[in-house]
Amino acid sequence: MYRELRCTACNKLLGKGSGTVEIKCCRCKTVNRFN
Secondary structure (H helix, E strand, C coil): CCEEEECCCCCCEEEEECCCEEEECCCCCCEEEEC
8 A cells, every 4th residue: 555755844745655765855855764
């Protein structure tokens, strides 16, 4: 099941997916890690 991956600082939607991923937010430059 896919879930929304949102920035923890500004709540911008970064993508939808599953698994482990690390994404840098283009809006606020925060590095987000999801498991």
